[in-house]
Amino acid sequence: MNVIPESLPANQPLAERYINDFASVSSLYNMNVSDPQTWIKRAEWLDQSKHSRIERGALVDCLTIYNRQYNNHEAVQQSLEALRTDEALVMVGGQQSGLFTGPLLVIYKVITLLTSAREASNRLQRPIVPVFWIAGEDHDxxxxNHTYLPDQDGAAVKIRLDHERGGHSPVSRTFINELNTEHILNQFESLLPDTANKNQWTQTLRNIMEQATDLSSAFAQQLGQLFGRFGLVLMDSDDAAIRRLEIPVFRQLIEHNDALTQAYVAAAEQVRQYGYEEQATVDEESANLFYIHSDEVYTNERLLLFKRNGLFTDRKGLVVFTKQELLTLLEQHPERFSNNVLTRPLMQDSLFPVLSTILGTGEIAYWALTKQAFPVLNMQMPPIVPRMLFTMVEEKVKILMQQYQLTFDDVRQRFDDIRQTWLSEQEDYHLEKRFTTFREQFQQLYAPFVDSLREIDPSLPHLGETTQHKIDLQIDYLYRKSQNAIARQHQTGLQRLDRIAYALYPFGKPQERTINSYYYLGRYGERWIDQLLTLEPDFNGSHRLVYL
Known part of the structure; x- marks a missing residue:
């Protein structure tokens, strides 16, 4: 495995500024994780504020039950026992429950989480427990419900799990069964490359999906299988036992709702003053909480709450509560409550002594809206570690890049032009020049001829212009058909060229946002993950090409 730094701009301008020029946006965040003193200061604050968080022993009890079910490894139990002690702090990262672990970026987030926890533990000489927050309460x-694997030509193929409930219930409450999953498992197996590891992974996934009742539990088992041996602790944010522990925090979110809203609105205005768009919806009427509603029509419908005329309600008016009614329901049915993206950071820090949180670029951008909210609940925004970015380059792709003399930047920024130039260089018919000449000659003959018809009828030149437009379209059509014919003559060369783009930048997006991790697990086995974990942590969020 050879690793080479390679520029890849962040997809969010604010995150790009956070990573490359923290001082210019420091008022939107708390501390710069690149500063060696940051973790020391954060650890001191966490030690002083430990009594303000959820009781640690009760939290570990809940996590122990959950991890024994989905992530039962000795190293995980050791992490949980360490977490019981006041000495231990936590590094947290999270993601929605993706199909078959989702895109590669999920794996890279876990890699960042584990390596950062290891580095922090070495620096502070105290246990730092890696915790992965599965956003099971999310309803999107x-x-x-989908992921992508390359086909035999290298093109990414979508694998999609359809469900009649669509996107209304929390993912952890959207139940699946063998009838839902059999066809996607067959599709997955047909796409996974034939290697010595294929049978192992396909059978493991079949076993997991057959046992799973929802995507979150399947996701947890898959992450546990890959990373439990490294002591990664898993938590589902929709876990009913955890939700009961969170009652005091939800109570604060309800009681201080107006102050929190003011904090989010002020932060959004500050972000706009910096010249950026806020990356999460900030509404003066929003309660920034979800209520999970069921009745004769709806089952586990996750409703965003708003404050209107002193009442809490949803957009459709399906539920209406006074503040006191909402607080009473919280005590009786905490499982009906969940956070939105702006209150989830507050909940995370209320549960755990968070030394740092691992975030992708989109998350870094919207977390800027939360800094002023933390003090409302007597907390501080944690330092942010940007998730590490990788692009995997297989040997066959590297050889093709050398053959066509392409760099990663060529593929990312100008591949279509390079592809067209290459094709033009292959053909001996000089199509572009011939068609350009033909158009010029046609125009030279046609324009005077049409103009001469004015003597017969003044309206004829206008008709001639219309006719010319139709002829131009037919010439363009003939040109495209000629190009396609030449492309067929050079199909093999184009396929090889396209394979480079399919592999490195599918659909014009970074590889990590599309391709599923099991493609590389199938080809290289768990040693692929082991090797990534040996890399030095990068707290600057830079991108690296990994030559396999």
Missing amino acids: WDEV
Whole structure:
């Protein structure tokens, strides 16, 4: 494994500034994780404020039950026992429950989490427990129900798990069964490359999906299988036992709702003053909480709450509560409550002594809206570690890049132009020049001829212009068909060229946002993960090419 730094701009301008020029946006965040003193200061604050968080022993009890079910490894139990002690702090990262672990970025987030926890533990000489927060309360089914694997030509093929409930219920409460999953397992197996590891992974996934009742539990088992041996602790944010522990925090979110809203609105204005768009919805009427509603029509419908005329309600008016009614329901049914993206950071820090949180670029951008909210609950925003970015380059792709003399930047920024130039250089018919000449000659003959028809009828030149437009379209059509014919003559060369783009930048997006991790697990086994974990942590969020 050879690792080479390679520029890849962040997809969020604010995150790009956070990573490359922290001082210019420091008022939107708390501390710069690149400063060696940051973790020392954060650890001191966490030690002083330990009594303000949820009782640690009760939290560990809940996590122990959950991890024994989905992530039962000795190293995980050791992490949990360490977490019982006041000495231990936590590094947290999280993601929605993606199908078959989702895109590669999920794996890279865990890699960042584990290596950062290891580095922090070495620096502070105290246990730092890695915790992965599975966002099971999220209800965006269309975001988590699919993944991509390359086909035999290298093109990414979508694998999608359809469900009649769509995207209304929390993912952890959207139940699946063998009828839902059999066809996607067959598709997955047909796409996974034929290697010595294929049978192991396909059978393991079949076993997990057959046992799973929802995507979150399947996701947990898959992450546990890959990372439990490194002591990664898993938590589902929709776990009913955890939710009961969170009652005091939800109570604060309800009682201080107006102050929190003011904090979010002020932060959004500050972000705009910096010249950026806020990356999460900030509404003066929003309660920034969800209520999970069921009745004769709806089952586990996750409703965003708003404050209107002193009442808490949803957009459709399906539920209406006074503040006291909401607080009473919280005590009786805490499982009906969940956070949105702006209150989830507050909940995370209320549960755990968070030394740092691992975030992708989109998350870094919207976390800027939360800094002023933390003090409302007597907390401080944690330092942010940008998730590490990788692009895997297999040997066959590297050889093709050398053959066509392409760099990663060529593929990312100008591949279509390079592809067209290459094709033009292959053909001996000089199509572009011939068609350009033909158009010029046609125009030279056609324009005077049409103009001469004015003597017969003044309206004829206008008709001639219309006719010319139709002829131009037919010439363009003939040109495209000629290009396609030449492309067929050079199909093998184009396929090899396209394979480079398919592999490194599918659909014009970073590889990590599309391709599923099991493609590389299938080809290289767990040693692929082991090797990534040997890399030095990068707290600057830079991108690296990994030559396999």
